[in-house]
Amino acid sequence: MRALLEKIAAEGEVVAGGVLKVDRFLNHQVDPHLMKRIGEEFADQFRGERPTKVLTLESSGISPALMTAYELGVPLVVARKRRPLTMTGEVYRAEVYSFTKQEANEIVVSRSLLDGFDRVLIIDDFLANGQAALGMVEVVRQAGAAVVGIGIVIEKAFQDGGRLLRSRGFRVVSLARIASLADGVIRFHEEVMN
Numbered sequence: 616m617r618a619l620l621e622k623i624a625a626e627g628e629v630v631a632g633g634v635l636k637v638d639r640f641l642n643h644q645v646d647p648h649l650m651k652r653i654g655e656e657f658a659d660q661f662r663g664e665r666p667t668k669v670l671t672l673e674s675s676g677i678s679p680a681l682m683t684a685y686e687l688g689v690p691l692v693v694a695r696k697r698r699p700l701t702m703t704g705e706v707y708r709a710e711v712y713s714f715t716k717q718e719a720n721e722i723v724v725s726r727s728l729l730d731g732f733d734r735v736l737i738i739d740d741f742l743a744n745g746q747a748a749l750g751m752v753e754v755v756r757q758a759g760a761a762v763v764g765i766g767i768v769i770e771k772a773f774q775d776g777g778r779l780l781r782s783r784g785f786r787v788v789s790l791a792r793i794a795s796l797a798d799g800v801i802r803f804h805e806e807v808m809n
């Protein structure tokens with residue numbers, strides 16, 4: 616997605632340890648116009664799968680996921696990392712191991728929000744090792760629902776997540792694929808910038 620690649624090239628910063636900082640439009644400050652276009656693109660890509668819900672994980676997945684749900688005309692479900700006081704009923708839960716933080720966290724979704732009739736589109740801001748996406752897949756599995764696709768804003772194609780998810784048969788659509796962040800330079804996988 617050209618507008619996204621241009622934004623990453625213009626405003627993305629490589630920080631230590633192969634991490635791409637996009638705090639000016641995605642992770643801290645958020646560009647609503649770009650999020651709207653991202654939502655339109657994911658909706659176009661997945662509309663044919665007739666999703667009934669969009670699922671993301673708090674917090675940074677929410678902006679693109681909300682615009683996607685809006686475009687598709689379906690609810691957004693936000694998996695929580697800490698069980699809120701108000702989440703009193705039964706929950707689906709999955710362990711998510713973060714390689715970046717070297718810690719395991721639980722994600723929870725109320726059982727009242729997903730059931731066996733749902734067709735779930737998973738949306739997230741980053742795909743690195745794929746553990747967050749796999750945690751969401753596990754929640755959907757527990758609900759007896761179907762994963763109809765996985766939409767990722769920025770895939771770090773030099774990490775294993777994309778291969779892992781695609782090898783399990785999931786349709787993964789990434790709007791930007793980063794081939795390398797070596798030497799502090801952002802290199803894209805396919806599309807070439809002018």
Ligand code: G4P
Pocket residue numbers: 633634635636637642672673674675676712713714715716740741742743744745746747748771776
């Ligand atoms: P994984 O889910 O793909 O296995 O990723 P990993 O454990 O490595 O990453 C943990 C967190 O770091 C996730 O956010 C993920 O989105 C984010 N992340 C991974 N690589 C990058 C990167 O290069 N740049 C940025 N900006 N983020 C990256 P999180 O901890 O769940 O936090 P948040 O959603 O509340 O921001």
Ligand code: NA
Pocket residue numbers: 642675676740741
């Ligand atoms: Na994040």
Ligand code: NA
Pocket residue numbers: 672673674675676739740741747
């Ligand atoms: Na995220």
